[in-house]
Structures are given as structure tokens and as C-alpha cells.
Amino acid sequence: MGPSSGHPRSVLRGRRSECEALTRLLDAVPTGRSSVLVLRGEAGCGKSALLDFMVERASGFRVARVVGVESEMELAYAGLHQLCAPMLDRVERLPAPQRDALRVAFGQQEGDAPDRFRIGLAVLTLLADTSEEQPLACLIDDAQWLDRASVQCLAFVARRVMADPIALIFAVREPSDELNGLPELKVEGLGERDSHLVLASAIRGPLDVQVRDRIVAETRGNPLALLQLPRSLTPTELAGGFGLPNTAAVVSRVEQSFYRQFRSLPDDTQQLLLTAAAEPIGDVTLLRRAAELQGIGADAAAAAVAAGLVELGTRVRFRHPLVRSAVYQSVSVGDRQAVHRALAEATDLVHDPDRRAWHLACAASGPDEAVADELERSADRARARGGAVAAAAFLERATELTPDRARRGARALAAAQAKLLAGAPDSAQALLAAAELAPLGGTRRAGLERLRAQLSFLLRRGNDAPALLLNAAEHLKALDTPSARETYLEALGAAIFAGRLSKRGGGVADAAGAARTAPQAPEPARAIDLLLDGLVRRFSDGYGAGVQPLRRALGALSEDEGRSQDDTRWLWLGCRIAPDLWDDESWHELATRQLRHARDAGWLTALPISLTYRAGVDVHAGEFASAAELIDEADVITEATGSPPLMYTSLVLSAWRGQEAQATALIRASIEDATARGEGRAIALADYATAVLYNGLSRYQDSLAAAQRVCEHDDLGLFGWGLTELVEAAVRSDRLDIGATALQRLEERTRAAGTEWALGIEARCRATLSDGQAADALYREAVDRLARTRITVHLARAQLLYGEWLRRGNRRVEAREHLHRAHDTFSRIGADGFAERARRELLATGETVRRRTIETLQELTAQEAQIARLARDDLTNPEIGAQLFISSRTVEWHLGKVFAKLDITSRRQLRRALPDSSSATS
Template identity: 55%
Template sequence: MLRNRHAECEVLDRLLIAVRAGQSRALVVRGEPGVGKTALLDYVVAQAVDCRVERAAGVQSEMEVAFAGLHQLCAPMLHRLGRLPDPQREALGITFGLVAGRAPDRLLVGLAVLGLLAEVAREQPLVCVVDDAQWLDRASAQVFAFVARRLVAESVALVFGSRGAPDDEPSSTLPELVVSGLSDADARELLRSALPGLVDRRVRDRIIAETRGNPLALLELPRGLTLAELTCGFGSAAPLPRRIEESFHRQLTPLPAETRMLLLVAAAEPLDDPLLVWRATELLGINPEAAGPASAAGLFEIGTRARFRHPLLRSTIYRTASVEERRVAHRALAEAIDLDADPDRRAWHRAQAASGPDEDVAADLERSAGRARARGGLSAAAAFLERAVQLTSEPPRRAARALAAAQATHQAGASDVALELLSVAMTGPLDRLQRAHADVLCAQITFTTNRDSKAPLLLLEAAKQLEPLDVRLARDTYLDALWAAKFAGPSAGVSVCEVAEAARSAPPAARPPRPADLLLDGMAKRYAEGPAAGVSELKRLLLAFRRPGMTEEDGLRWFVHAQWTAAELGDDETWEVLAARHVRLAREAGALSELPIALTSRILLHVLMGELSAAASLLAELAAVSDATGSPLFPHGAVVLAAWQGREAEVADLADMVRAGMLRRGDGVGLTFMTWGQAVLHNSMGRSEEALALAAEATEGCPWENGLLIRGTLAELVEGAVRCGQAERATAALRRLSDLSRACGADWALGLAARTQALVLDGAAAESDYREAIDRLGRTRIRSELARAHLLYGEWLRRGHRRVDAREQLRTAHAMFTTMGAEAFAARAERELLATGEQVRKRNLEISSELTAQEAQIARLVRQGLTNPEIAARLFISARTVEWHLKKVFRKLGISSRTQLQT
């Protein structure tokens, strides 16, 4: 019974109305235990009589079993898997153990679930209700949050009930309905219904005050109280959830011992599988009739599902049982589970049943960790390994397993837990090699989580320790140290050149050398001897990274080094190939600690290629990954993207938000990216003084080793200085840029240098450099810099009163910037065109002001010939949402077909 929940019911009614109308909704019903969340979820189910309803619930003892909650919800719908595209069908098949295969991309699993729900909802609106979301396994919670944020027009509702604090869950960014206690008057009326007899007024007032309107407490606390307690006094002032548990416990105490054990077995088995409960209790010698007293008391019923009256009752049964009783229940469940059908659940129950160290169970958990990793359940793999550590008595083996658990946990994105496990490993008897491994992992966690400036020195020291123990790992760690030192910049405890010198003295690689060995040798030579050294060797070895056949492990670890080396050398083609492969590998492996790095690199490349909408899509994915893992969102790509889009307020907000943190961590590269982006923005808007100041700040903190950044910031500095009449400053910066560009000898770098040099020249020399810049940049993928070359050349021609020639260049620049979505640069080109006397016409079907960003992006993808399912996969939305957006695009543009959109 719901008492005075009119406002909450109205919210839920509106949700159902929207879903029946073809829209989708997601909602988190949040509140303290017993406040009425489950009753409101039951209300949703009762009102959705014309919808298909599927239910699931998180269970505390199941939190470490990967995708357990997702399987609960989706199992009844798996007959629709055949409707999904092949990659999505395969991903869910592997996730649920229906087929064998490589661990699927976690985001692909999310997209597959979104597609599955959308397919089911084609027949009938679908309402999915998930109670106790705070106890969902992490893998399921991440997928549910991913799906909920992408529901738009599928006729699907996802409604979660949760007691956790919002920041503790992946679903924390979803709309919420916060449920509070009843008003004093409603609380008194509810209590009166629970206590119809004579009750001392002071006792009643105390119950009302101390329950704070919590409906479950008002109903449950009086159960089992003696007449003396009701008329003379009322218990202790224990916290409310404990009070509720005590009330449930009082109702459980009179039940027969066999009934209580049956309830404990059911509470320990979160899938509510009645057959499994009956098999386990039979092994314990419990008669099925033992369920009768619990059913008669209204506490529990077992039919097609095993159901408790309230989720808190389940937790009370489990929590109030003795440790030995829980072990007995888990042992019976483990014996009742078919080893071949569900070995991982059996292993988990065996682990919970263990009373002390047990090597057989620990080894079983290690095998389960391997299977979980193969399904993409990195969090589950880490949990299995962590429990294996607890069940291992032999100190060396325990330390080794703790080290493996720390590695898995870090890869799963839970770096804080990884550090705790690492500390366990460090207290064990590690040999020199294991300790060096632990030092490397510690430094990697430090660098991955916050780009801490301590990481380069930690990695360098670990590499030196590894030299006499493991040459291959030592060389790999030197490469990591070079990478970390480059990103920390001047704030690092060691410079890039110092790391390079140390790496050059390291033992040589085995023969034949790996691509990573060649990369280390080439980078160390270049950083130790100067920008012109080792360039030809590095360009040749980058081809090794482009060849197929590199293992997943090597690709995840080394692609980031290789692609940034390609960027430094101006090899945009190799950067594009490796960036795409790096993102794909990180997704497929579910490596959430690596995926943000891969996405950031890809976002920056998309921006430089003038593909701003693609960069924006990946930025949204990056935000989702950071939100799901709780890791910081590195804003490098966001700042540069917003700058090129001409979004002044957004750039300012990002700069204000992250500058202090970057300074505190010593994130030199982050600061340089931010100031570079701000300089680009101000130059695009014609604010030369601001651009000059920012570019000067960026170049001062950016050593030459960061070739991409230093070339970009020097180009902005020269443009700002020329516009401000500071010729000497422009010439000095140009000299530095020209030297770096000649050292790498790539069209991208030489074209940028030629365009920049043209700014300080006059006459035929300037025109020659502009033409050279356009020619060289036109051979590259770096469309953003090519468009700026056309713009600057057109401006120079206009100032020379060559209006006809200027219009040609300015039209090209304006069209390129408009297509990109670079609004400030497009506006600058438009002003210049108007100054030549030309009217700027809108392109057909380019009515960007009428289309939302998502609509415009979908329209562009349709023009590229992609189908709705392909667009859905690209944008991480459902095909039905693509259809919905396309209808709006057609209506706004006054067309009726995809063919018209493609013309």
C-alpha cells in the first residue's frame, strides 16, 4: 500500500505515458533502506499492464560475479538475439557463455543490450525494473548506465531502485526520484494501522520521531514487540537500518531451525532459482515442507521464483546468520551447482564456504578469473583473484596472487583497490624480479590515474632494478619512463633526456629485436642527441607497428608510444592507423584503464583532421568511460575540440576547472594542451594579443620532445606576434619552428612551417610559401591546418587588393571550416569574403542552426552511405533512435528520403 505518494506516483505515471508514446526514459528511485523504493517499483510494474515487464535485482553476495545482474534482466529476452547485428550478437553470446570467443568490447556489450531492448520493445513497450542497484556487479552496473544514457526513442523504460550515495554508482548521472520519509500525519496513520490496539502515547510519539517517517520501519518495528514494550517503553536508540533488521530478526526467531536454514540458502543464492534452492536444501536433509512456516508468516514464497517479502529481509537473513551457518549454505549451493553448467558460480560459493586457507579453492578461483577475463569481465577476474589471495596460506604464492590481482584490478579501472592489493603483495616474500614488477605496477598506476610527476622517476628506478633480472621488462619500463617524462614536462623529477641517456646504457635487446625495442633505441637516440638524430630509423620502425600480427598485449602497451612518435615526426598516416587500432584493441579487451588514453589520442587526431563531430562522439565515450571507472577525465581533447569549434565559454570553463589540478599534479602536457587550445581560439577570433600571451606561455613549458605540441604552439605564437607588430618575437619563434620541421622532414611539419614563414614575408616570397604550405598540407590528412593555410593566403591576397584571387582561397577556407563545424574560423573567413564584396550563400541542406548536433551528425553519416544499424553502432545509440532522429531531420529540411539527403 502506498500512502500519500501522489507526487512520486505522478512522476512514474509520466514515465509510463512517455514510454507508451514511443519515447524512452531512465530513472533512479533513490532513498534510504525501507523508505518505500520497492513499493514504488511495484507500483510501476502494476501500472504497466499493457507493457512487457522484466525485473532484476542486485544482491550483495553476487557483486563479484561479472554480468550477473545483466543476465537476470536479459535472459528472458535472449531469443531475440538473432535480430541483432553479428558483432553485437556475438558479444552478448560470449558474455553470457552461450558461445566461445574473444573477450568482447565492454561498450559493444552495452550497445548489444541497447539493441536487444529496442528489438523487444518493437512488439510492446518494455519496462525494466532493477531493484537494489547499489549491489549490482560492476560490469552489469556499467552496462546498465551506458544503456540508460543512450535511451531516446525505443519505447523502453529503465527504472532503478538504489539506496547508495549518487557518487558511488555508474548511474549517478541519471535522472533521480529521491524518496523521503512520510509526513508526520501520514506516519501516524500508517503506525495506527500497524498498531490498532492500545499503545502508550509516548511510545507512539517516540516511534514516529525515531523512524523519521520510514514506512518499512513503521510497519516492521512493532512486529514482535511485547505488550510491556508497547505500553511502557520502546527499545534502544539504534540506527534505523539496524532497527529494521532487528525487527525482521524478531520475526525470524520463532521459525523452526530447518525453515531458517532454507531461508538462508535462498538468501545466499541471488538468482532466485527455486530448483537450485531445493537441490541445496535436499543435500542438507531439509524437507520441502520447511518453507511452510515462512510462507504462512508472509516472509517468503517459493514458486517459479524464490521471493522474499522485502529485499532487506534477504540481507537480514544473511547478515544475522552465524559465519558457520553461511558456510554451510554456500557449501550446499556449491555442491548443488552443475560444474559444467556454471563453474564460476560454483567456485564463488566454494570460496564463501571456505573456513580458512584452501589451495584447491584458490586455484579454482584463479581458473574462474581466467574465464572471466576471456568474457571481458576484468572486474570479476580481479575479484576472483582477490578472494584467492585470502584463501592462500603459503606466503610466496599469496604475494604472487596479490600481485596478479593488483594488475587485473588496475586494468579494470579500480586503481585505488589495485594499490591496496599491491601493498599486500609488497608485504610478502617477493623475489627481486617480483618486487621490480610491483614497482613498475605502482608507477604505472600513479601515472595512469593522475599523470603524477613522480611517475617518471619511479619508472626509471624500477627499470634500473630490472636490468640484471629481466632485460626485456627493463627495456619496456625505460620506454614507459620516457613516455611519463614527456607528459610530466619540466615538473618531473627527471628529464626526458636523462631517461634517454639511462636507456641507452641498458643491455641490448634480444635478437631479433621487437618493435618496442627498436622504438626505445630510436627514441633514446633522438632525445639524447637532438631532434634530427634517429629520425630515419624511427620512421622505418613505425612500419613494424603498422603490420598485422602484433599481440593484443603488445598493442595495448605500445601503440600509444608509437602513435605519439608518429605525431612528433609528422607522420599523420601512421598516427591514424595506430590510433584507430589502439581504440579498437582497448575496447575489445575491456581495458578501461587504457581506453581513455587511446580515445584522447584519437580525439586529437580527429580535430586536426577537421573531423570535429567524430571527435565529439569519442569525447562523449571518454566521459562515459571516466564516469564508469571513477577515473579523472583528462581534458586535453575537450579543450582542443572546443577551441576549434569556437566555443569560448566552454574553453574558459574547462580552463578554470582543470588548471589548478594540473599544476598540483605536475601535468605539463595537460597545461600545454590547454594553453595551445586557448591560443587557437583567440587567433580564430582575431584576438592576437591574447593568443600571443597564451602561445608564449605554452612554448615556455613545452620542450622540443613534444613535437606535436611545440610545433602547434609556435605557429600560434608567430601568428599572434605578427598581428601585434612584434617582428623580432615572431622571427625567433619561426626560427625554432623551422629547425624542428626540417629535422623531421614531413609534409605536415614543413607545410606548417611554410605557412607560418609566409606571415613574416612580403611579395613573391610570401606567396611562394603560402602555395608551398597548401601543396604540402594538401598531401596530408591534417585538414584543419590546410584550411587555415587557405584562410591566411586569402587574407594576404585581399590586403594586396587581389580580390578575385582572394575569393577563391577564402571560399575554400569557408567551405572547409563550415563542413568541419569550426564556427569561429568560418566566421572569420566569412568576414573576409564580405570584405571582398562577395555574398556568402548557405549550402544546400546545410541548415546547421535548425539541426541539433546529433541530428547533424546522423545526417552526415547518412550522406557517407552508412545504414541505420551502422550509424547506431558508430554513435552508441539504437537503430530505432537513428530512425527517430532521421524523421526529425527530414521534417526540418523539408525532404522525405535518404536519397535526397545524400544529394
């Protein structure tokens, strides 16, 4: 595709609009505006040529370029290393956790496997630091062939660059989950006129018009096909169209053309090109060593270079990825095995043992235990540096090469587990099927069942997982006590999610009964063991029986010393148990610890869950703004990681805010999704949110129906909350019989729990069903007890109910005091439905109360507010960036906007400009 003159520089034939868009993108970068773009189009459409144009256009930029290679897709962080290698002299300047994560990922030091998104943050910081000296253009060609770990990290970086002088351009053939949502420019075929000109430039001599039109039509204006296909046609075919193929795909026909050129070269040149095609990193020195081992002369490359198929500079670069695939795929299996054998021999055993093992595996013609053993060791090294994808690939190939059936089954099981961790459930299922055919021992057979159940829960979080996990636990009982107990706890956790949609008749109670047969915990008991025993008591012997053992479990989870990794992963369950025990202090403590741990570890896979659990605490504490910030942060991260959004806390927050349209839309979507997957707990949460919403909006009949649905099943935590809403809705609907029954069921729990929260809720509910002095005393008790908790929303509810009761008793002066307090609280936190309910009651006492109005001042966004609070609390820009997974320059950019909105000029003034409320990330 030849260039034509244009402004400001030459542009590609037929690509003026694309070149102008790329030019504008580059021009914006030096001004401090990061640019991200995905070029998408079929092979040969000109994406690589557009990247070449950007290299030419990027005067004053530092250019970093990486090309994805199909044969290297399984080697974790290979593409990322290729991009970052020229910048690694700056790695010492990174914060220590990021520096260590990157070194471990690149195999430069040993260490625990880092979370891939901490690696992404390290890369973001490295690129941002590099761009401080001069703008940086990162060009990623054939991104569809990057290893998954690299593309996930680069997609994360692409979603976090904002104010850094960085351009990040991906070229990819098809839409990709990882790059979904990024700005995109689709590169299509050339127009008819430009196609004719490009075709004419590739043909010497006359061309029949009908043949020309047919070629243009069949290639759909694909520039590479227009240039390449005529080389495979005879003069007779070009003149008259006889024998012109019309069925093969464009990519296939272009590869055939490259293949014919390849086969026209001397034998030594063909062998050299095949060796280069099998060596993905483009290492010229390694290629020469492998060539010498095969007896290939030093002058063999000349013919390939002259034919324009390859360039040999500091790296080996094929003219187009289709040249590489045409060369590699067109030869026999034996020929490929031979060059991989030579590459393995040429690869340094000490410095690159994993790539050597991979070449040995590609060279193997049948089962080979020695190579399988090498691959297993490579998997261990990959796992240690966070390469879950590479570890899974090594183990999968080791399984294929293992001659012994029993050992092959064990490796298939290990590979399946690695595939599950690597996010490849389909491959994990296939490996589990292979492992199932092998003669596994009892422990491994039970481990297989457990892994199959875990896979089911991960894929659907539905109602088939509890039975599968219980079955696996039963088989592990006599074989591995710790694993058996952990599996029983997993089954209980899955049953809690399944809730009312459980496939087993007794649901979580049934699971608890089965878990009761678990072998006794060894001493000293782990937090996992205490959780299991407490939940078994809770669901087998009744709520009251579980209170004390579950309190001990929460205490163990809260301990700093000696908490294992396994204990840490169960913090989410502690955050569900604490509100079931009406223990607001433990709930706050565990949710805060979980969030801090996720932040410190850099686990973005766990961080959104931790953020939403902490947001749930803030909702009940009346910190709606803080909860919204955390939810917003979780949404940004789930978008960056490609995970589905977690809308549960958003749903409850919308209900408390009285946002009927938003809440009902979320409720409807949540119920539909949960029903499809079999997650009954989500349905209960949606009904609870509905009850809160309509109690706030004074639609008590609607609230009553929703609260009754909540209380149809003993969902952990939600059942007690549902009873609270049910009492109020029933009393206001003149269904005192329903309210009295609900109160009786509630008292069984609140008295067993005995916390201020529990007893305050009980007093409030009992007051609504009482009269005279008894009611007055109970309302006062409710207000006093709830004032000593973190549960602000229920304190304000008690004040509202007390004020309403006093107003109906014609005690208007006293009523105004409590109604004003409730109205002030609800208005301050943004609980508009309850605030309006309090306003109406105040009007009935003769007071004049204005409706809450929208602020006219320009408000901070959720992220700006969070950055401002962290800066107010004296965190530096790098510290804020590390916590929020953005660069220091982006923090500075946001702070500039904050200062403008708050009309201040320095960080010192933030303390005066922002309210001093407790930080959500404390």
C-alpha cells in the same frame, strides 16, 4: 503499507504523487518513448512496494525483474544474467559480435574477454528486440547490491534507450556513480497522517499517543519500520513508552525485528531460511537439494511462509532484503560455513563450477590450498568471459586462503593486477601491500613495482609515475627483456604527459637517458621496440636523430598484419609522434585505424580517446563540423561510462573557431586540473590553444606571451606548433629578434622532417621575416606546399598572411585573390576569428565583405548529422546502431527528425541534401 483507492487504479498509502509519476512513465512507453528512472531512498521506505505497484500497473507489458543480492556482488554479470535469462531464446537474432560477447559473459561459450560495453550494446539490442513484440518493463531492485559489471552495463543501456518501448527502473538506497545523472525520484518517509494510519494497521489494541508520536518521529515515516517495529515491543512499552529504544538506526532496528521473528521459528525452518539467505540466485531446486543434505524436512518452509518472511514459487523471494541480511548476519560464522558447505555440495560441478568454488570459499574456516586452487581456476574462467570484477574477487579470496607465503604473495600480485583492470584501485593497493610482505622472486618483485607505478599513473596521470616506472624497468632488465622494454616505454609515455611538471630534473630527456640502457630488442622487433628506440634517440640525441627511427615505428604501427594487442594499445603514442614529425598522412592513418579498431572491438573505454584523437586530425584538416561530431560522441560515451570528459580537443577547436569565452573557460579549467595532477603536457596544450586564439583575434601581444610559454619545454608535437605561432605573434608585435630566434629553432625540425607540411610551414614563417621578391617567393612556396597536405587551416593561414603582405605593399588586386580564398575557407569551416581578420583586410583593399551570419535554417544536432552521413553512405539501421551504440529503432527515430529538418522523405535523398565530405569514421 496498505493500499487505498485511487485513480486510475489503487495507489499505495501516502504515495499518490509517486504512483502518478510512475503511471505517467509507463503510459509514455507504448507510444515509443523510452523511460528511465532511479527510485532512491533508505531501506524500508517503500521502493520495492513501488516496483510491485508498477508490476500491477504494467498491463500489456512484458516485465523482467531482478533483485541485487549483497553476497553476489563479486560475481560479474550475475545480475545481468538474472535479468536477461528469460529472453536468451532471442540471442541468435543479435549481430554475431554482440551475440558472442553475451554468450562469453554468461559462460555459455569460450572466447576472448569482451569489452563490458559491447556486452552493454548486446543487452540493449536484446531488450530492444524483445520490446518489438510488446512493451518491456525492466525493474532492478536493490541496485546497490548488483555486481559492478551488471550495473555498469545497465547504466549504459539506460543512457542509450531513446525510441524503444522500454521502461528501465532502478531502486537504490544511496547515490551511485554508475547511475549518476539519470532521472531520479527520491522516496522519502510518509507524512504524519499516513504514518499514523500505517502504524495503526500494525497494532492491535490501544496505543499511547506519546508512544505513537515517538515511533513516527524516530522512524521518520519509514513504512517498513512503522509496520515492523511494533512487533518487537511489549504491550507495556506500547502503552507507556517504558524502555522504548531511541538510539539504534532504523535499518538496524528493523533487522532486529526480523531477527526476532526468525528466531521464533522451528529449528529446521531457521536452517532452511539461513540456507536460502546464503544462496543468492533463488534457485528452489538447489535449495531443496541443499536442505536434503542437511537433513531438513520438506515441510520446514511452511512456518517461514506463514510468517510472511519468504515466498517459495518459481524462485525464492524474501519479503524484504533486510530479512535476508538479518538472517544471514545474525548467526554464527560456523553456521554460515555449514550452509555454504551444503550449497557447494549441492551445486553442479560441471555446469556451475564457479559458484561451487565461491561457496567452498565461504565455507572455509582457514587456509585451504585446494579451495584456493579452485578459485584460481574460476578466476581464469571469469577473465576469459570478460568478468574482470569476478576474476579479481576470486583471486583476492584465493590469496586469503593460500597457506604458503610465497604462493600467497604471487596470488596477491595477480589479484592486484585484476583489481586494477576491474577499476578497483583501492583494493589493488591493499593487495600490493600484502604481496610486498611475501617472499617474491625477482621477476615478481619487479612486476610489483611496475604495477604500483601503473596504478599511480592511472589514478593521477601525474608526475610521480615516470620515476616509479623507470625503477621497475631497471629491475626487470636482467629478468624479462620484453617486459623491461615495455616498462621503459611506459615510463617515457608517463614522462611525456608529465612534461614541464616532471619531478625529475631532466623530465622526458632524463627518462630517455635511462631507457637507453634497456636491453636490446629481440628480433623481429615489435612496434613497441621501435617506438622505444625512436623516442630514446629523439629525446637523447636531438630531434633530427629521432626522425628516421620514429618513422619506422609509425610504419610498424600502421601495418595490418601481425600487429599484436600490445602494439595496438600504443596507437595513441603514434598519434602524438606523427604531428611531431609533421607527417599528416601518418597522423590521419593512425588516428583512423585507432578509431576503427576501437569501434570494431566495441571498446568504449578506449573509444572516447580514439574519437578525440581523430577529432584533432579533423580540426587541422578544417573539418570542424566533423570534429565537433566526434567530440560530442566522445562526451556521450564518457557520460555513459562515468569517465571524466576529455576536453583537450574541444579546447583547441574552440581556439581555432575564435570562441574566446568558451575557449578561455576551457583553458582555465584545463590548466587548473593539470597543475593539480602534475600533467605538464596539458598546460602546454592550453597555452598553444591560447596562442592560436589570440593570433586569430589579432591580439598579438597575448599570443606572443602564450606561445613563449609553449616553447619553454620540448613537449612532443606541441613544441613545433608553438614555434609556428611564436614567429607570427612576434613579427606582428614588432619583436623581430624573438621571431628570428624562433624561426631558427623551427628550421632545425622542419628540415629534418622534410615533409610538405614541415617545409610549407617553414616557408610561411620565413616569409613573414623577409622582404621583397624573397618574401613573395616564400609565400608562394608555402601556399603550394601546404595545398598538397591535409592541413587546411595552415594553408588558409598562409593565404591570409600572403594577402596581408600584398595589401601592405599596395598590391591590392593580387591581395584580394588570396584574402578571398582565406576568407572563404575560414568562413566555410567556422574559424570565425581568422575569418574576421581576413574580412578586415579585404575591406582595407576596397572590397565589400559581409560578416558571417548564423544560419537561419534549423540545423542538425551532432548525432543527427552523424547518423545522416552514415545513412547516406548506405549503412543499414542495425549497422549504424552498432557503430554508435544505440538501437536500430533509435536510429530510425533520429532519421525521421533528420528527414523533417532537411525537408526530404527518403534515405535516397540524403546524397543530395548532405555535402559529400569525407566521413570522420572512415
